[in-house]
Amino acid sequence: MKNPPRSNNGELAILLAGARERLADAHLVHALDFIQRTSSDIEAPRALQVYSRLHFLDEHDERHLKNRVLASFSHVADAGNGKGHTFTAVGGDIEWDVTASLFYRLRRRLGGRRNPRLRRWVELHTGYVEARLLRVHADNVERLLEVTGTTDGAVADTIRVYMHELRLRESLFEAIDIAVCERLYPVVTQGTKVTLRVQRGGASGG
Numbered sequence: 085m086k087n088p089p090r091s092n093n094g095e096l097a098i099l100l101a102g103a104r105e106r107l108a109d110a111h112l113v114h115a116l117d118f119i120q121r122t123s124s125d126i127e128a129p130r131a132l133q134v135y136s137r138l139h140f141l142d143e144h145d146e147r148h149l150k151n152r153v154l155a156s157f158s159h160v161a162d163a164g165n166g167k168g169h170t171f172t173a174v175g176g177d178i179e180w181d182v183t184a185s186l187f188y189r190l191r192r193r194l195g196g197r198r199n200p201r202l203r204r205w206v207e208l209h210t211g212y213v214e215a216r217l218l219r220v221h222a223d224n225v226e227r228l229l230e231v232t233g234t235t236d237g238a239v240a241d242t243i244r245v246y247m248h249e250l251r252l253r254e255s256l257f258e259a260i261d262i263a264v265c266e267r268l269y270p271v272v273t274q275g276t277k278v279t280l281r282v283q284r285g286g287a288s289g290g
Contacts, residue, residue: 119135
């Protein structure tokens, strides 16, 4: 991975900070949806752990997401629309008030019991979220390219910088590259006309 041009480092840092916030906002929305829709089967703390694992969040990002989810639930409770979540201070941090009875319910619900309906829904939700997160990645990289440019090699280098800074898994590179190329194609090829003469048998000639 090449380093970004030194003269652009300050501007890139600002853009990357915005990229982190947009990705964090997207995860918050989808995590809250996941927790709400699985609430009849999984308690909120466990649901958030499942979401974080399915979307490959590292320890830092998982903790950041948990704090934002807890803050969201706290705001709902303060507004008088509590949904059964209680909180306690642990070492200066706000946590779910996890009691022995909660652990008992979790073991009873999840211990060895197979739930095909829930499993299938989780699979579909995960694919749905990953597709939308890919759009966020493409948006973020497109903003970075306004600084780094779209010359040969610049797109790949910018994606590498983006993935490194946001601690994304390596397997996302190709998907992000494809999504970004889709965005750039109409711009880069504007005014370029390609004519193909299709011959019989499926062969084409210029």
